Structures are given as C-alpha cells and as structure tokens.
Amino acid sequence: MALTAFVCGCTGNDRSQPQAVVILGAASTKDLLSDIAEAASNSLDRPVEIEISTGPSHALAQQILSGAPADLYVSANRQWAEAVVDADLAEPAVDWLSNALVVVVPADPTVAVDRLEDLASESVKRVAIAGENVPAGIYAQQALSYYQLWEPLSASGKIIRGHDVRSTLAYAERGEVDAAIVYATDARLTDGVRVIARLDPASHSPIVYSLVRLHGESPAADAVYQFFVGDEARHIAERYGFQAFSVSQDEE
Known part of the structure; x- marks a missing residue:
C-alpha cells in the first residue's frame, strides 16, 4: 500500500486557501520526497498542500495511465516515465537522480x-x-x-x-x-x-530517476516542479546519497 504524506505550507502574505499538489513517487524516494516537499512549502510564495503517495514505479504509472489525478511523477527508471509521456499525459520527462x-x-x-x-x-x-x-x-x-x-x-x-x-x-x-x-x-x-x-x-542498466510534470493547469504544481529541479532540492537529494543530474532550462 502506498504511503501518503501531506506537507502544508500555509504561511506568508497570501491568505487564500492552499492549492493541492499531488506527487506520485517511487518507493525508494519516500523520505526524500517528504523532505523536499517540506522545503518547497516553506520556500514558495504561495500556500500549497503537497500530497505524496509512494509505491512501485510501474504501479504508479498504471494508476496515472488509468486516470488517477497527479501533478508530478517520479519513476525509478525511464521506461515507466516514458510510458506516461507517450500516452500524452505529461511534459517530456527529465533525468533527475541516480542511485546504486x-x-x-x-x-x-x-x-x-x-x-x-x-x-x-x-x-x-x-x-x-x-x-x-x-x-x-x-x-x-x-x-x-x-x-x-x-x-x-x-x-x-x-x-x-x-x-x-x-x-x-x-x-x-x-x-x-x-x-x-x-x-x-x-x-x-x-x-x-x-x-x-x-x-x-x-x-545493470543505468539507474535513472525520471521526474515528470503531468499535464494540467496549476501554478502551484508548476512552482513545486521548479523547486524540485532547483539547487536546494538537489542538495537535499545528495544528502540522502542520490546523485543528482543538473536540469537545464531547456529540459524544464
């Protein structure tokens, strides 16, 4: 069963209700995603409520392909990320992290x-x-x-x-x-x-975690995605022992 975590950042000058952002991520990224989400919610200039569900990458991809709502998807290999992109459900995936x-x-x-x-x-x-x-x-x-x-x-x-x-x-x-x-x-x-x-x-094949921004109009999700490909998220990932790819502006 997928673990679900909520990180709510509701401070700042914006008094509107927090916008929900749903992230589906590979099981091996559970703790990392929670930490990055917390950092994002504390840094963004808009209140967000980030919901994180983790599990096997292929099962999460199947959920997305079956219509499950989500904003970001982290797959522990390129194959399942590409399946979501090929179904015209997301922007092109970016190589985000590596592992051993x-x-x-x-x-x-x-x-x-x-x-x-x-x-x-x-x-x-x-x-x-x-x-x-x-x-x-x-x-x-x-x-x-x-x-x-x-x-x-x-x-x-x-x-x-x-x-x-x-x-x-x-x-x-x-x-x-x-x-x-x-x-x-x-x-x-x-x-x-x-x-x-x-x-x-x-x-073995290169271990590459792909980060995918799923289609959908959501300024909050866009902001969270930009945080995930930024320097602070990369430093958090490296503290966990991941190797982080540099994501260029073109890839974003």
Whole structure:
C-alpha cells in the first residue's frame, strides 16, 4: 500500500486557501520526497498542500495511465516515465537522480554472507529482490545475470520478490532472508542491515530517476516542479546519497 504524506505550507502574505499538489513517487524516494516537499512549502510564495503517495514505479504509472489525478511523477527508471509521456499525459520527462545497487544482509545474521559470491552457497536459502516489474527488481536481476548468479539462485528457488524496494529491504531487516539487493540510499536509512557489496554499475542498466510534470493547469504544481529541479532540492537529494543530474532550462 502506498504511503501518503501531506506537507502544508500555509504561511506568508497570501491568505487564500492552499492549492493541492499531488506527487506520485517511487518507493525508494519516500523520505526524500517528504523532505523536499517540506522545503518547497516553506520556500514558495504561495500556500500549497503537497500530497505524496509512494509505491512501485510501474504501479504508479498504471494508476496515472488509468486516470488517477497527479501533478508530478517520479519513476525509478525511464521506461515507466516514458510510458506516461507517450500516452500524452505529461511534459517530456527529465533525468533527475541516480542511485546504486548494494547487497545487504541482516545486522544480526544467522548465515555468514560476506561477499557477493556467498549468495550461491548452500547455507544461503533466501535472497530478496524487488518485483519483476519494479525498477529495483529489474536492475537486480540484470546484475545477478552479469555476475552469473541469476540462474543458480532462481533454479534453486532462493529468489524472494518484494512488492517494492522498501519491502525488499524490510525482509532483510527482519531477518526473513539471508541477503537482499536494494538501492544504496535505502541501505543508508537503517541500522537493521549491513552492506556487504556494492554492485558494479556496468552490471545493470543505468539507474535513472525520471521526474515528470503531468499535464494540467496549476501554478502551484508548476512552482513545486521548479523547486524540485532547483539547487536546494538537489542538495537535499545528495544528502540522502542520490546523485543528482543538473536540469537545464531547456529540459524544464
């Protein structure tokens, strides 16, 4: 289930009712989006009420394609962002952030997993990755194939699929799996896991978070979008461990 957060900035000289702005974002951006939204609401010269719902990128894209109202969409890969743009529902997507994949194990493990190759050992029974249509799951499967681990792990029934990358991380936090592949930014958020390997970027497609401004007349949404592609939002993202792209005026 998608988490929903509200950030209301209702101060300043404008005494009108706050305008609602709806953001749908990839699960791995949940905390980041909340922080950026709070910063935006405190900086804009108009009162806004920002609603944030997070979940698997493909599920959010399907919601948008099915008519769900939204103003901004953050996808953890270009594919789902382009699907929304190709449906003539949005302005061209921009490359907003990047990330990396890591292998994590429970902080208090029951099985010794100290390197990537250990995933194939007989003592390892379950390895979690995100769902097959979820960007984190797609990247993880590509990486495991690159390291020639996908076939032995899947053939032996070790692969456990999470609903999204955060639920995949939770499996490892709770000790329900021996290891999980998640984004580096997710692993930073908890003491419940330990990183044992950082996967080579060459092992998977580039991890690119696309930011999409959906069609609709909303000065508040335009202002929030401009904040999201600005310097302050970029600095917040970098504090979370994301790599931020510089968005040019032409792309905006």
